[in-house]
Amino acid sequence: MSSSHQQRLDAEFRAASRVTIIGMVLDALLGVLKCFGGWLFHSQALLVDGIHSFTDVISDLVVLAVMKLSRREPDSDHPYGHQRFETLGTMVLGSFLIAIGGALAWDNTWRMLSGMPLTVPGWPVLAIALVSVAGKEWIFRYTRRVGEHIRSDLIVANAWHSRTDAFSSIVVLVGAAGAMAGFPWLDAVAAIVIAVIIAHVGWQLAWNSVRELVDTGLSDEDTDLLRTAAADTEGVLNVHDLRSRRMGSDILVDVHLVVKPEISVSEGHQIGMQVIRRMRDTLPHIRLINFHIDAENDQRGTITTQQLPTRREIHGVFREGLPELDTVKHHLRLHYLGNQVHVELFTDAPDARLPSPEQITAKLGHPAWLGSLKVWQPGNVS
The missing domain is CATH 3.30.70 (Alpha-Beta Plaits)
Known part of the structure; x- marks a missing residue:
């Protein structure tokens, strides 16, 4: 790996650490405020929302650890780098959120169906929820901006996790206001809705990570863009067997290029280098392109075998x-x-x-x- 690439990874880690630590401190303060406020002013929805904030603290710790691992330079065991640790961390975070959301949804559903008396929240619940909405919306925008700048799916995912906390605080507002207006069951319903939101975000994170870990390729649209960029390169007669996969925020591509059989090896290599340049102009996040120069289209059935003499x-x-x-x-x-x-x-x-x-x-x-x-x-x- 070049020193400039490693310097970029180090700078990305510092930016990710800074925004994550700021978010973690905010999550911890809001978690304490909401859990204490929910217990003191009889709002089950606010209490669940506080637990949601503490899951943000745990996710922030996971993000810090995973970002440190994923930004290490390649070694003999991981010659392509460590970006898959970021994907693995996102999957673990998503699985954790699914479990938390499912447990909270079940607990509050059982509370409603069991006939337990439902209390009416006090007015400070509304104030705490408003503070949470403002704080989480601010950290969402800040974290997403940093994540997009450093091209980190994990940081962007953590930003959207913060956005769900803001959404859940809005649900607390609605539920608490409804309970105060004479519908005490609305607070319990709000708690269930928040739990479902947590599980839904977890599912999205986990599923996207699984798709990457099993080497799911780029979308058809992006693949067509790369194929067109290669096919339009001077000297390329045909493009086939274009394959892609993701590794963290990076894209890896393998492509076979059919060229005229009478050209020299060096000219074929130069054509491949031009294809690399055009592909990277098309999708800047491509980190590695492996090209194979073919003198014939081996998809037509007449394939040169290994039985020919050396x-x-x-x-x-x-x-x-x-x-x-x-x-x-x-x-x-x-x-x-x-x-x-x-x-x-x-x-x-x-x-x-x-x-x-x-x-x-x-x-x-x-x-x-x-x-x-x-x-x-x-x-x-x-």
Whole structure:
């Protein structure tokens, strides 16, 4: 990994740590205020909302630990980096929220169905809920801005977790106001709604993380954009087998590019480098692109197999069938196409008396693998 890339990761970790610690302190203060206020002023919804705030504290601790791990530079065990730790942390956080939301929803549903007396909340519940809405909306906007800037799905997810806390405080307002207006069951219903909100956010976080951990590819729209960028590159005849996956906030891509079979290896590589540039211009979050240069479209059924002879074996066949090659300086250029080998024989001696390609093919015994033969000599092409 380059030093500039590691410096970017370190800067991202510092920004993520700063906003997460600020949010954690706010969550802890609101959690204490809401739990104490819910217990003192008889609001089950506010009490559940306070528990929700404490889950934010736990999630903030998870975020800090995971961000530290995910921003470490690659090592021998993790050559592609540690960004998957961020995905794993998001899944753990989502699973935790599902469990908390389910437990709170069940507890308050049982409380309503059991016929337990429902109390009417006091007016300070409204004030505490308003403070919570204002505080959580502010930390949501701040955290989301930082998460989008450093391209961290985990930080953005944590921001939306804060937004759900603001939504749940609005539910507390409605429930408490309804209970004060003569509908005491509304406070219990509000507590259940908040619990469902917690579980729903947890499900979204966990499901998106599972999709990434099983290497779900980019959307069809993004894949088409990348395919078009590659296909429009000069020298590319066809694009196939384009695959992608995510690793944290980064995108990894593998692509096969069909080029003209007669071009050089270096030209094929240069075409691939141009494809990389165009793809990264299309989707800036791409970190790694592996391209494979194909001289033929191996999706059409006629695929060059491993059964064809190697360069050493072909050279041996030529030297055995054409002994005069030992007296001149020469080299072979091989093209493995259509399940055959097309050979170009180059010599540097203009006065070398070599047979015609047809005669050479006959001397070699008309091997089945030989597709065509060209002989190149200074001043003579056959």
